[in-house]
Amino acid sequence: MTARRFRLGLGVALVAIIALAGLLAPWIAPFDPNASGADVLSGATATHWMGTDDLGRDVYSRVLHGARISLLVGPLAALVTAIIGVPFGLLAGYARGRLNQFLVQVMDLFIALPNLVLALIITVMVGATLLNIVLVLGIVMWPEMARLVRGQVMSLRETPFIEAARSIGCKPSRILAFHIWPNIMRIVAAQMAIAVSAAIFTAASLGFLGLGLPPPAADWGSMVQSGFDYLSLNPLLSLAPGAAVALTVLGFYLVGRSVE
Amino acid sequence: MLKIEGLRTVFGAAGLPEIAAVDGVDLTVARGRTLGIVGESGCGKSILSLSIMRLLPPPGRIAAGRILFGGQDLAALSNRQMRQVRGRRIAMIFQEPMTSLNPLRSIGAQIAEAIRTHDRGASAADLRARGIEALKRVRIPAPERRIDDYPHQMSGGMRQRVMIAMALSCAPDLLIADEPTTALDVTVQAQVLDLLRDLQAETGMAIILITHDLGVVARMADEVAVMYAGRVAEQAGTAAIFNDPQHPYTLGLLGSIPRIEARPGRLLAIEGTVPPPFALPPGCRFAPRCVFADADCNTAPPPLRDIAPGQRVACFRAPVEDIA
Amino acid sequence: MIGFALRRLAWVLPNIVVLTFLLFATTSGWLGSPAAMMLGTDASPAAIAELNARFGFDDPIVVQYLRWAGGALTGEFGRSYSTQQPVAAMIAPAFPVTIELALWAILLAVVTSVGLNSLVVARGVVGAISTGFSIIGVTIPNFMLGATLITIFSVWLGWLPTTGWVPWDEGALLHLKHLILPVVTLFAFYFGSFSMVYRAEYRAVERQLFVRVAAAKGLSESAVSFRHVLPSAVLPVITYVGLTLGQLVGGAVVTETVFSIPGLGRLFVTAIGSYDYPVMLAVGSIILVGVMVTNLLADLALAAMNPQIRL
Numbered sequence: 001m002t003a004r005r006f007r008l009g010l011g012v013a014l015v016a017i018i019a020l021a022g023l024l025a026p027w028i029a030p031f032d033p034n035a036s037g038a039d040v041l042s043g044a045t046a047t048h049w050m051g052t053d054d055l056g057r058d059v060y061s062r063v064l065h066g067a068r069i070s071l072l073v074g075p076l077a078a079l080v081t082a083i084i085g086v087p088f089g090l091l092a093g094y095a096r097g098r099l100n101q102f103l104v105q106v107m108d109l110f111i112a113l114p115n116l117v118l119a120l121i122i123t124v125m126v127g128a129t130l131l132n133i134v135l136v137l138g139i140v141m142w143p144e145m146a147r148l149v150r151g152q153v154m155s156l157r158e159t160p161f162i163e164a165a166r167s168i169g170c171k172p173s174r175i176l177a178f179h180i181w182p183n184i185m186r187i188v189a190a191q192m193a194i195a196v197s198a199a200i201f202t203a204a205s206l207g208f209l210g211l212g213l214p215p216p217a218a219d220w221g222s223m224v225q226s227g228f229d230y231l232s233l234n235p236l237l238s239l240a241p242g243a244a245v246a247l248t249v250l251g252f253y254l255v256g257r258s259v260e
Numbered sequence: 261m262l263k264i265e266g267l268r269t270v271f272g273a274a275g276l277p278e279i280a281a282v283d284g285v286d287l288t289v290a291r292g293r294t295l296g297i298v299g300e301s302g303c304g305k306s307i308l309s310l311s312i313m314r315l316l317p318p319p320g321r322i323a324a325g326r327i328l329f330g331g332q333d334l335a336a337l338s339n340r341q342m343r344q345v346r347g348r349r350i351a352m353i354f355q356e357p358m359t360s361l362n363p364l365r366s367i368g369a370q371i372a373e374a375i376r377t378h379d380r381g382a383s384a385a386d387l388r389a390r391g392i393e394a395l396k397r398v399r400i401p402a403p404e405r406r407i408d409d410y411p412h413q414m415s416g417g418m419r420q421r422v423m424i425a426m427a428l429s430c431a432p433d434l435l436i437a438d439e440p441t442t443a444l445d446v447t448v449q450a451q452v453l454d455l456l457r458d459l460q461a462e463t464g465m466a467i468i469l470i471t472h473d474l475g476v477v478a479r480m481a482d483e484v485a486v487m488y489a490g491r492v493a494e495q496a497g498t499a500a501i502f503n504d505p506q507h508p509y510t511l512g513l514l515g516s517i518p519r520i521e522a523r524p525g526r527l528l529a530i531e532g533t534v535p536p537p538f539a540l541p542p543g544c545r546f547a548p549r550c551v552f553a554d555a556d557c558n559t560a561p562p563p564l565r566d567i568a569p570g571q572r573v574a575c576f577r578a579p580v581e582d583i584a
Numbered sequence: 585m586i587g588f589a590l591r592r593l594a595w596v597l598p599n600i601v602v603l604t605f606l607l608f609a610t611t612s613g614w615l616g617s618p619a620a621m622m623l624g625t626d627a628s629p630a631a632i633a634e635l636n637a638r639f640g641f642d643d644p645i646v647v648q649y650l651r652w653a654g655g656a657l658t659g660e661f662g663r664s665y666s667t668q669q670p671v672a673a674m675i676a677p678a679f680p681v682t683i684e685l686a687l688w689a690i691l692l693a694v695v696t697s698v699g700l701n702s703l704v705v706a707r708g709v710v711g712a713i714s715t716g717f718s719i720i721g722v723t724i725p726n727f728m729l730g731a732t733l734i735t736i737f738s739v740w741l742g743w744l745p746t747t748g749w750v751p752w753d754e755g756a757l758l759h760l761k762h763l764i765l766p767v768v769t770l771f772a773f774y775f776g777s778f779s780m781v782y783r784a785e786y787r788a789v790e791r792q793l794f795v796r797v798a799a800a801k802g803l804s805e806s807a808v809s810f811r812h813v814l815p816s817a818v819l820p821v822i823t824y825v826g827l828t829l830g831q832l833v834g835g836a837v838v839t840e841t842v843f844s845i846p847g848l849g850r851l852f853v854t855a856i857g858s859y860d861y862p863v864m865l866a867v868g869s870i871i872l873v874g875v876m877v878t879n880l881l882a883d884l885a886l887a888a889m890n891p892q893i894r895l
Binding site for chain 1: 595599603607610611712715719720722723724725726727728731732734735739746827829830831833834837838841842852853856857859864868871872875876879
């Protein structure tokens with residue numbers, strides 16, 4: 001109980017810090033994130049707290065601005081996940097017979113697929129734009145949401161109050177919308193937080209593998225990659241954006257896990 | 261052989277007030293005898309049995325009292341010493357035969373494990389022979405074949421027999437049977453009870469039989485302890501309990517057994533419910549539901565006192581004949 | 585059991601066909617002509633048409649797929665666009681590298697997550713620490729952990745090589761030295777996810793009556809834990825490993841890239857970076873088929889271990 005509250009508190013705090021950083025980035029960042037300076041690959045100094053990258057850009061400012069991208073990509077991708085996954089899960093949980101079997105098999109099939117590999121293939125085909133990445137992430141992550149919703153619907157549909165609703169002649173669509181949905185909203189919300197965390201994780205991995213947002217966007221994953229060659233010179237080039245990803249992912253994950 | 265003195269078992273998570281599920285219980289069981297412990301669910305009878313075995317689920321613990329068994333105080337034994345007692349000297353069978361056996365292991369393996377735990381030297385062949393012997397004793401047909409069966413291949417009655425075979429495999433001095441027949445069909449119940457009685461006659465073990473079923477008690481027990489809200493309300497020989505109950509709660513319980521013959525006179529149904537352990541009345545715990553209660557009953561808990569030879573009652577107003 | 589295996593196989597095989605077809609279709613034109621991509625956006629239509637004819641991009645997609653699948657079955661995946669080498673010759677050395685890396689990590693993760701959580705489950709401080717580690721394990725991206733480990737152990741301490749791979753036959757010690765950081769990186773995520781599943785399962789099994797019965801026999805706490813709780817609680821972990829193998833593969837792809845390990849994952853990422861479709865298609869299919877087959881094997885292992893499933 002107390003452990004759960006601690007986790008929730010920590011998660012909310014992390015998310016709040018990242019959100020503030022992203023929101024206030026234009027005002028608190030000491031430099032323009034995309035402005036190259038003469039000082040290339042400087043280590044951490046009083047002017048450049050985390051040093052500068054190979055183009056002379058201030059790493060600290062870029063990390064702050066990166067929060068904006070992550071906080072855009074993550075929640076939007078989670079939304080896409082829910083838009084596909086929730087109706088699918090509702091249907092798969094409520095339907096019986098052949099339709100149910102078919103939906104479940106489709107879901108199982110997609111759950112088994114490697115998310116990152118799939119995302120890599122689709123992204124390289126459609127091109128790495130913000131919208132595309134959001135859609136791709138939503139498309140590869142929806143099965144988890146669908147499976148969760150289906151499980152919830154399955155257990156709810158056998159409860160007496162749903163049977164009562166059915167026995168007085170409620171239409172399935174009405175039962176799903178007014179009786180089942182309100183009962184699973186909390187869990188869907190928790191799963192959304194976890195989806196945000198997974199989306200940021202996967203987006204950063206895409207960026208690290210070279211499929212991040214095109215330059216000069218301050219994409220955390222791409223920043224880790226471009227700093228990788230200079231680990232011995234200034235590890236913060238990679239570790240600072242990497243830590244930002246890790247903390248954001250952790251924050252949303254903790255929030256999601258403490259609701260269940 | 262087993263003598264429980266002032267046993268108090270509490271549950272208390274850190275920071276919360278402790279709740280006593282068993283609160284000052286004294287009981288004795290003699291060799292070859294059967295003590296029935298009766299009460300409604302939540303009266304502490306199962307916690308009592310787990311206290312004797314020292315298998316309380318956390319945060320439960322024994323807070324006070326002694327459990328004297330063969331000259332040792334079980335409550336004071338180390339965990340290692342207690343393991344020597346469990347299974348070998350005191351064995352236990354449970355209410356749900358369907359889930360008491362590990363579904364992933366053959367029953368032979370599970371019986372062998374019980375034997376080997378207390379007899380490290382037993383060879384594989386020896387273990388198998390003793391396993392078959394144990395199954396034979398509980399009258400499982402074709403034990404040579406059934407020993408390799410898995411639990412899901414057996415019926416509930418058969419599984420309870422396997423549980424009994426396993427419990428008796430190390431010839432314990434005391435068997436604790438917690439609602440051993442509750443989950444079984446009526447005809448199977450009778451078979452299992454007969455089996456327990458026959459095995460007791462063979463081995464001379466003592467049995468503590470925990471049940472809410474007075475019919476089972478009447479059939480099996482030599483002595484009966486009636487528990488209410490963590491305490492013993494009345495303890496007496498079985499005949500005395502049924503023919504001459506002295507505690508109003510016992511009267512109520514007897515009134516709630518359906519009888520085929522019509523019973524003239526008033527029917528003693530018990531009004532109300534058992535108080536939860538965190539909201540116990542200050543005096544007699546049964547007072548709020550008792551038709552005989554008066555002001556005294558709410559001042560202090562009544563001590564268990566002798567009212568007749570071999571009959572003890574925790575009631576200020578007993579004997580009940582005086583009231584009417 | 586054999587019937588069960590056959591039925592599972594009958595479900596997996598069509599899936600493999602459908603998935604590899606989708607993969608083929610994706611990489612061969614539905615989302616943009618590979619010819620146009622290969623030649624760049626300002627290529628002349630004539631050049632595109634010529635390339636289409638040369639590689640057979642004009643044929644109906646099903647015909648192209650069948651041609652490709654027929655070759656794939658005999659180990660013939662065509663030639664790489666960028667290196668002009670046979671794809672099979674590129675995959676052959678990469679395959680065992682990835683398998684070795686993944687096996688080490690999975691094995692270590694299963695042993696430690698099951699072992700540690702059987703010993704310490706829900707017991708005060710140790711339990712909290714183990715929970716903390718599993719949460720960090722599943723949330724820290726592989727590239728972040730990898731970069732941190734390289735910075736500490738290679739750059740600062742100089743104990744281990746930064747990146748690269750040395751095969752066994754060029755020195756076992758050197759091989760292991762190159763293996764440590766990647767295995768740890770990959771292990772962290774596996775450990776975290778296995779731990780969470782196992783711990784939840786352990787708690788559920790612990791409440792079962794047969795566990796109390798085992799304790800009532802006089803077994804020690806660790807005997808109860810390892811002989812009775814563990815076997816029941818570990819089964820769902822096997823299912824889970826099978827089910828999430830796809831996610832685990834993602835970790836391997838990133839880890840290989842971090843440490844420049846010449847495995848399938850890095851091959852795949854390189855192919856993607858250079859729009860090398862034959863390699864992408866081949867490695868992608870191998871990963872998909874590998875995931876499906878492992879999934880099937882996990883199902884069968886589970887059925888074999890559970891006496892209640894005798895199908």
